[in-house]
Structures are given as structure tokens and as C-alpha cells.
Amino acid sequence: MDGEAVKTVSPCQSGISHEAQDYRSEVKPVWCPGCGDYSVLAALTNALADLNLPPEEVALVSGIGCSSRIPAYTNVYGFHGVHGRALPVATGLKLARPDLTVLVASGDGDGFSIGGNHFLHACRRNVDMTYIIMDNQVYGMTKGQASPTTDPGWTGSDLTPEGSGINPFQPLVIALAAGANFIARCFSGEPVHLAETIVEAIKHPGFSIIQVLSPCVTFRPEQRAWKDFIRPVEDNYATDMRSAAKRLLNDDGFTIGQVLYKGDRKAYRCQPKADLTIAQLTEEFEL
Amino acid sequence: MNTQSVSVVLAGSGGAGVITAGTILLEAAGEAGWYAYMTRSAGAQIRGGEATATLRFSHSPLFCQDDQSQLLVGIDWQNLGKYAKEMALSSTGLIVTDPAQGAVPDQILASGAAVYNIAFKKMARSVAGGRPNMLAVGAIAKVIGLPVEAIAAVLEKILGYKGEAVLTSSLDAVKLGMELAADIPSRPVVGGVAKTETGKRWTITGNKGVGLGVIRGGVRYVAAYPITPATEILEWLAPALDRVGGALVQVEDELASINHILGASYGGVPAMTATSGPGLALMTESIGLGVAAELPVVIVNVMRGGPSTGIPTKAEQSDLNIALHGLHGDAPHIVLGANSVTDCIFTAQWSVHLAETLQVPTILLSDQGLGQAQAVVDKPREFTFDTRRLVAESPPMTGKYQRYQATESGVSEMAIPGTTGCQYTADGLEHAESGLPSSMESDHLMQLKKRLRKLVTYDYGDYWADIEGEGEVAVLTWGSCTPAAREALARLKAKGQNFKLISIGLLSPVLPDKFAQAMAGVKKVLVVEQSFSAQFLHNLKSAYPLPAEVKSFARPGPLAIKPGEICEQLESWR
Numbered sequence: 001m002d003g004e005a006v007k008t009v010s011p012c013q014s015g016i017s018h019e020a021q022d023y024r025s026e027v028k029p030v031w032c033p034g035c036g037d038y039s040v041l042a043a044l045t046n047a048l049a050d051l052n053l054p055p056e057e058v059a060l061v062s063g064i065g066c067s068s069r070i071p072a073y074t075n076v077y078g079f080h081g082v083h084g085r086a087l088p089v090a091t092g093l094k095l096a097r098p099d100l101t102v103l104v105a106s107g108d109g110d111g112f113s114i115g116g117n118h119f120l121h122a123c124r125r126n127v128d129m130t131y132i133i134m135d136n137q138v139y140g141m142t143k144g145q146a147s148p149t150t151d152p153g154w155t156g157s158d159l160t161p162e163g164s165g166i167n168p169f170q171p172l173v174i175a176l177a178a179g180a181n182f183i184a185r186c187f188s189g190e191p192v193h194l195a196e197t198i199v200e201a202i203k204h205p206g207f208s209i210i211q212v213l214s215p216c217v218t219f220r221p222e223q224r225a226w227k228d229f230i231r232p233v234e235d236n237y238a239t240d241m242r243s244a245a246k247r248l249l250n251d252d253g254f255t256i257g258q259v260l261y262k263g264d265r266k267a268y269r270c271q272p273k274a275d276l277t278i279a280q281l282t283e284e285f286e287l
Numbered sequence: 288m289n290t291q292s293v294s295v296v297l298a299g300s301g302g303a304g305v306i307t308a309g310t311i312l313l314e315a316a317g318e319a320g321w322y323a324y325m326t327r328s329a330g331a332q333i334r335g336g337e338a339t340a341t342l343r344f345s346h347s348p349l350f351c352q353d354d355q356s357q358l359l360v361g362i363d364w365q366n367l368g369k370y371a372k373e374m375a376l377s378s379t380g381l382i383v384t385d386p387a388q389g390a391v392p393d394q395i396l397a398s399g400a401a402v403y404n405i406a407f408k409k410m411a412r413s414v415a416g417g418r419p420n421m422l423a424v425g426a427i428a429k430v431i432g433l434p435v436e437a438i439a440a441v442l443e444k445i446l447g448y449k450g451e452a453v454l455t456s457s458l459d460a461v462k463l464g465m466e467l468a469a470d471i472p473s474r475p476v477v478g479g480v481a482k483t484e485t486g487k488r489w490t491i492t493g494n495k496g497v498g499l500g501v502i503r504g505g506v507r508y509v510a511a512y513p514i515t516p517a518t519e520i521l522e523w524l525a526p527a528l529d530r531v532g533g534a535l536v537q538v539e540d541e542l543a544s545i546n547h548i549l550g551a552s553y554g555g556v557p558a559m560t561a562t563s564g565p566g567l568a569l570m571t572e573s574i575g576l577g578v579a580a581e582l583p584v585v586i587v588n589v590m591r592g593g594p595s596t597g598i599p600t601k602a603e604q605s606d607l608n609i610a611l612h613g614l615h616g617d618a619p620h621i622v623l624g625a626n627s628v629t630d631c632i633f634t635a636q637w638s639v640h641l642a643e644t645l646q647v648p649t650i651l652l653s654d655q656g657l658g659q660a661q662a663v664v665d666k667p668r669e670f671t672f673d674t675r676r677l678v679a680e681s682p683p684m685t686g687k688y689q690r691y692q693a694t695e696s697g698v699s700e701m702a703i704p705g706t707t708g709c710q711y712t713a714d715g716l717e718h719a720e721s722g723l724p725s726s727m728e729s730d731h732l733m734q735l736k737k738r739l740r741k742l743v744t745y746d747y748g749d750y751w752a753d754i755e756g757e758g759e760v761a762v763l764t765w766g767s768c769t770p771a772a773r774e775a776l777a778r779l780k781a782k783g784q785n786f787k788l789i790s791i792g793l794l795s796p797v798l799p800d801k802f803a804q805a806m807a808g809v810k811k812v813l814v815v816e817q818s819f820s821a822q823f824l825h826n827l828k829s830a831y832p833l834p835a836e837v838k839s840f841a842r843p844g845p846l847a848i849k850p851g852e853i854c855e856q857l858e859s860w861r
Contacts, residue, residue: 054707057704072712076710079712081576082546085542085546089549092546092548092554093554096554096556100554100704272528285491287489
């Protein structure tokens with residue numbers, strides 16, 4: 001297992017130039033009107049068109065939840081698995097098929113609650129893939145329950161009528177501590193910035209994570225006001241973990257930026273020796 | 288089948304080198320042209336608990352332990368008395384003990400076996416670098432008549448790299464052990480003639496056999512999370528896969544293992560994982576995803592005592608129900624049982640073949656008894672399967688590509704990422720033929736039928752069961768009880784009593800026609816299994832019509848079911 005320091009993203013070799021719509025399927029999303037995830041879908045297809053990646057050489061893996069419905073809305077190879085397990089599916093796929101561009105889509109419940117352990121270990125392992133988490137601080141598909149990123153005082157759910165009472169999960173701080181090397185935050189209301197960030201994340205040779213603030217207008221209508229809180233990062237965050245940690249910890253969660261932290265740890269990959277036949281392998285059993 | 292054999296138990300605290308000594312004796316038996324079979328038993332302690340190696344030697348192939356042992360050598364005793372039943376020492380047997388290590392436990396003395404003293408620890412000090420376990424190797428070799436040259440050859444092989452001094456002191460310790468056992472009555476291996484040709488026999492464990500089988504089947508990606516007693520499969524596969532161009536990745540938990548291999552398989556690379564009961568329980572949700580999304584994967588479960596953490600170091604066949612019925616929804620999948628150390632190789636290879644051919648998760652059940660057993664065997668027959676996944680061509684021949692097309696066979700073309708024009712989304716949601724989510728009853732029924740059809744219409748050939756002998760009474764069994772049943776029937780045949788053996792390897796799906804054919808003329812059935820609640824019997828009853836007279840011989844682990852017990856069950860049933 002060794003890493004590679006630089007990465008080349010190969011655009012389509014056939015001379016075909018792809019438009020964003022070439023990455024979009026004909027399937028109509030199940031999302032509510034006004035959902036932030038529509039912008040994420042648009043930004044994603046724009047990013048893929050910008051990179052001009054052959055659609056068949058891209059795989060988009062997801063778990064369960066509103067945002068995890070995204071693969072079927074694209075024209076790339078999709079995998080819509082079980083709740084919380086998108087990252088291990090994607091890791092197995094990428095390690096077995098390093099030639100593919102592997103993207104992972106998730107929500108705050110799928111990614112940080114039921115899939116929380118995989119999140120930590122995906123950051124640690126640093127396999128070359130891009131993780132896009134659409135964070136709306138609520139379980140939308142099950143009609144509005146508190147998620148790990150929900151404010152402890154939010155009383156909008158019958159499951160926790162007095163609020164969850166527990167502190168929100170800080171995904172990017174945790175990602176940094178767990179070893180993630182490319183950490184960004186975007187807002188679905190800033191789709192151009194999001195598309196540019198996805199492009200950079202795909203180009204990054206290792207695990208890249210983008211937290212996308214993507215409002216749920218149905219169960220968290222107050223999130224419509226997010227557009228007023230969003231502010232761009234003043235300068236690119238430093239490339240050392242200490243100052244990145246300090247700034248992330250002091251942040252209110254509404255600073256968006258393409259590079260909140262970027263490290264240079266080598267990506268994990270499998271490089272088999274492949275120097276024996278199976279017959280040679282069995283010699284150890286011979287008496 | 289020759290049942291003339293000698294069985295030896297080597298016991299001591301963990302760290303006394305019992306397993307190492309056992310392995311040396313086993314391989315030396317192989318060098319001498321004998322056959323041998325070794326099972327391991329250990330307490331829960333990582334270091335310092337009790338450990339035993341039970342070795343059976345013969346001039347004919349062996350696949351299970353005998354009813355009783357003839358020699359018990361204790362390097363030390365600790366709390367080994369409580370395992371007297373597992374040691375099954377014959378009343379005419381011999382006990383060799385080191386007087387400085389305390390008295391032989393009463394439960395062991397109760398066998399009536401004669402006691403002989405060898406001061407292993409004290410005498411080991413008389414040889415530079417000598418260890419008590421090497422003296423024990425010598426003592427055992429002397430009693431059973433294993434030539435010192437065979438031991439020397441094995442020591443050369445495993446210690447040669449440590450240099451002449453280490454090799455000499457080990458061999459000196461073995462020779463000293465032989466001298467010290469000069470007065471102990473011999474218990475030689477008799478009957479048949481030792482084979483002397485070399486290069487035609489193997490020594491292998493069930494766990495390594497599974498590893499070899501999946502590699503032969505084409506597996507090139509393995510996700511691993513350590514668990515007793517499956518870890519040795521993964522530890523063997525890690526370097527082996529690397530050498531043949533695959534990869535093993537240690538992951539964060541069993542939820543990750545199963546999903547890793549689903550991802551790799553989706554990418555077109557045959558994939559597997561190995562675990563034990565607790566891990567299988569964690570994986571079941573995602574195995575269901577593999578059924579729905581029609582992704583070939585192999586999950587090996589090396590069973591141990593359950594429920595919960597149970598008895599991690601000892602065998603039981605009690606994960607049959609979860610393997611067959613553990614998935615939610617109507618989720619047809621394949622379940623196979625390996626039924627001997629060498630069959631672990633075949634069944635593992637076949638499991639990959641079936642998974643890939645039928646695009647379905649396949650659970651292979653082994654157990655601690657098989658997995659950690661090591662045997663000297665004739666070189667196992669090598670099988671060749673034409674294993675090819677039905678994949679979509681690029682571009683689709685006609686119309687739009689439909690991943691889950693309801694074909695006649697039920698198997699549909701799978702598009703591997705990279706294939707132009709066939710992009711689809713693999714989904715755990717019920718879907719239409721295209722793969723797009725659908726909650727319509729017509730799509731659901733169509734896909735349910737498709738997923739069942741591909742399994743029940745496939746021709747599994749003769750591999751579904753081992754059917755041997757003829758008789759109106761049949762022994763129905765599976766997995767690790769099979770070698771004991773086979774030996775029991777051979778003993779009875781020698782007495783002129785004929786029975787039929789049916790050992791089922793394909794536990795799911797059920798094959799009513801083949802079963803009826805196998806059962807033709809059978810009037811009574813003895814069902815043998817290592818499960819307290821008789822899981823195998825109840826599954827047989829729900830799947831197949833059984834004759835009116837059915838007798839169950841079901842016992843939980845960790846005591847292995849012995850040939851003599853099966854003989855007794857049959858002979859007392861008139």
C-alpha cells in the first residue's frame with residue numbers, strides 16, 4: 001500500500017466534449033420544490049462537464065436519505081446502497097477499480113450518525129475519492145427528526161419535542177482530526193462556487209470532503225435565511241492542521257471556502273506484487 | 288476406510304508451545320509417509336490459558352478425530368482437568384506427566400489410564416536452548432514409533448533459517464525426549480503401509496483451504512475484520528492475494544467488510560470476506576442489498592459456539608438458521624457447507640463460481656473444527672470451473688440497457704463501470720427492469736420471481752451433496768459432522784451393516800427433485816448435527832418430505848461428534 005503524490009484527471013479521450021446535461025438522467029427527483037439538493041445536482045453535473053470526464057468512468061455512491069437519491073438522477077454509474085454505508089462501498093470500489101473517478105453523496109444523518117464510524121476511517125484511510133455531504137441538519141425522508149448536526153434546542157420534531165439536548169457534531173473539525181486532507185464547505189445557494197469546489201476536490205489526490213449547506217425548506221423552513229449568514233472565507237486556510245483546527249473551531253459553520261484545509265498526505269491504494277501464479281502459491285502446502 | 292490409528296493429546300498452558308509441537312509432529316508424520324489430523328482447542332485467554340492439540344496418526348487418510356485417545360502428554364496441567372471430556376482418554380491409555388508441574392488432575396486420572404513421569408522442564412535445561420515441548424515431541428514420537436529422521440527433516444524446514452545451533456539444540460531436545468520415554472509402552476500405528484513417495488501430499492488447514500479455494504475461484508478483493516476463528520483465512524489471504532495480483536484490506540468493522548466487497552464486486556472484481564457468527568449478524572442487512580442489487584460476493588462464516596460472543600474458540604453448527612433465514616424480506620441467496628478440510632478448498636471455489644454465475648451473495652459455512660484442523664492429505668483434486676459473470680457489452684445490442692431484465696434464466700447482463708452506454712444505478716430499493724426505483728406491485732413481483740428463478744432453475748450438478756453407500760437407513764448430515772459419519776458407516780460396513788450417507792453441501796436453495804432421488808428406497812433417517820436445537824433437522828423438515836421414521840442426533844458444541852457415537856445411534860436403533 002503506497003500513495004501517489006500527484007494526480008492526473010483524464011478527460012474524455014475521444015474528443016467528445018460533454019455538457020452538464022450529458023451527466024443528467026431523465027429521472028425526476030423526489031425532492032421537494034426549493035430543496036437545496038437540486039443545486040447540488042446541477043453543480044455536480046457542471047463540475048463533471050468542466051472536467052469532461054467520460055460518464056461511464058465515473059461512479060457515484062450513496063446511502064439512504066433525501067440526498068442519497070442523487071445517483072439515479074445522474075448518467076454516471078450509480079450505487080444506492082443501505083443507510084450509512086456509502087463510504088465503505090465507495091472505498092471497496094475505488095481500491096478494486098482505481099481507474100474510476102469515485103464520488104460519494106450523503107446527508108448529515110446518513111454520513112454522521114449511522115455512518116459515523118466509516119466517516120472517521122475514510123478520513124484516516126485517505127483513498128482518492130470525493131465525499132459530498134448535503135447537510136440540512138434534519139432527517140427529511142422520515143419527515144423531520146433531529147440529526148447529528150441539528151441545534152440541541154430545535155423542538156420541531158415529535159421524536160425530541162424538547163430538543164435533542166445534545167451538542168451538534170462538527171463534521172469538519174472531526175474530519176481534520178481524523179486525517180482528512182481536503183476539507184471544504186459550500187452552500188447550495190452558491191452553485192458556481194460549489195461546482196468549482198467539486199472540480200478541485202476531484203483533482204485532489206486523496207480523500208476530499210465537501211460539506212454542502214443544503215437547506216430543507218420543508219422541515220427546516222428557517223434555513224431559507226442561511227443565505228444571509230453565509231460568508232466567504234477571508235483567505236485560504238493554512239495547510240497546517242493546528243491553525244486549520246483553530247479556525248474551524250472558532251467558526252460558526254457558515255464560512256464557505258474551497259480550501260478550509262489542504263494537506264499533502266499520500267493517498268492509500270493497493271499495489272499488488274503480482275509475482276506468483278496460483279500453482280506457485282500452493283507449493284507451501286506440498287510435503 | 289482404515290480406522291487403525293493412534294490418537295495423542297498434547298496439553299499445556301498457552302505459551303507452552305503445544306500447537307507448535309503438534310504441528311511439528313503432524314508434519315513429521317507426513318515426512319514419514321503417514322497421514323495425520325490435528326485439531327486445536329484453546330481456552331479464552333490470549334496467553335497463559337489451557338491449550339490442547341489432539342493428533343491422530345494413521346497409514347490411511349484421516350478427516351476426523353477418533354472416539355478416544357491413547358496417549359496424553361501434559362507439559363503442565365493448569366486447569367486442564369475440566370477439559371477431560373474433550374481429551375477422551377482411553378482406560379487403557381497412557382498419561383505422561385512432569386512431576387514438578389503438579390499432580391495430574393483427578394478428572395483425567397478417572398480415565399484409569401496408566402501414569403508415567405518425565406521431568407520435561409528439568410531435563411530441558413540439560414540441553415542448551417532446550418524447551419519442554421521439544422522433549423514432549425520426542426516422547427510422543429518414541430511411543431508411536433515416528434522415526435527421528437522425519438522430525439529432523441521438519442525441524443530443518445522450519446528452524447533452518449535460525450542457524451545450526453538452534454537446529455541442533457532442538458533436535459537434541461527431541462532425542463532426549465525419546466530416551467526419557469524408553470520405558471513407556473509403545474502404541475505404534477499399525478495397519479496398512481506408509482506411503483513413501485513425496486511431493487504428492489499436502490498439509491493444509493481448513494481455513495487456508497478456504498483461502499486457496501476463493502483465489503482459485505477468482506476472488507481478487509478481500510475486506511477483512513479480525514474475528515476468531517476466521518482470522519487465519521484472512522491472514523493467509525493477505526500475502527497470497529498480493530502475490531497473485533489481488534488485495535486484502537483490513538477495514539473498520541464488519542459493516543464495512545461487506546460493503547467494501549459489494550463495492551468491489553460492483554466494479555467487476557470478484558470479492559469475499561470471512562467472519563464468524565457475530566460478524567455475519569452485523570452483515571446481514573447489506574447481504575440483503577447484495578441480493579436486491581444482484582451483486583456476487585462470498586461471505587465465509589467459520590462458525591463458533593453461540594449465541595452472542597458464545598465460545599469463540601470452539602466449534603458449533605448453530606449459525607445455520609441465520610445463514611439461511613437471517614436476511615429481511617424475501618431474499619433468496621446461496622448457502623453452502625464445507626464438509627472436510629479438503630472440501631474447504633472445493634466448496635470455497637464453488638461458492639465463488641456460483642456467486643459470480645448467479646450474481647448473488649453466497650454464504651459459505653465452515654466451523655472452528657474444520658477451519659483450525661490441520662491434516663496431512665493426498666494432494667486434493669483440482670477442479671476447474673468456467674466462471675464468468677454475464678456482463679453487458681458496450682453499446683447495448685438492442686434498445687436501452689436494462690440491468691434487471693427479467694430473463695428466462697433469471698440472470699441478467701451486469702454492466703461493469705467503464706462500459707459505455709450502460710450506466711445504471713445498482714439499488715437496494717425495489718426497482719423496475721431498468722434499475723430505476725419502483726414500488727409497483729408488478730415490478731416487485733417480477734423482480735422477486737427473477738431473483739428466485741435464477742437460483743432454483745440452475746443446474747448444480749452432483750456437487751449439491753455427497754451421497755455414498757446404500758441402505759434403507761440413511762444418515763443425513765452436513766459440514767464438519769460428515770467425516771465422523773463417513774467413518775462410522777465404514778466401521779459398520781466392515782461388520783456387514785450397510786447404511787447410506789447423504790451429506791448436503793448446498794443448504795440453500797433446496798433441490799426437492801435431487802433430494803427425492805437421493806432418498807429413493809430410504810425408510811429411516813438419522814439426522815446428525817452439532818446444534819442444540821437441531822437446526823439442520825428443522826430446516827430439512829420444512830424443505831423436504833422425510834420418511835416417517837426420523838431420529839435426531841443433535842448436540843451443541845464444543846464436543847465434536849465422534850464416529851463411535853454415530854455407530855451407537857445406528858446400532859441401538861432397530
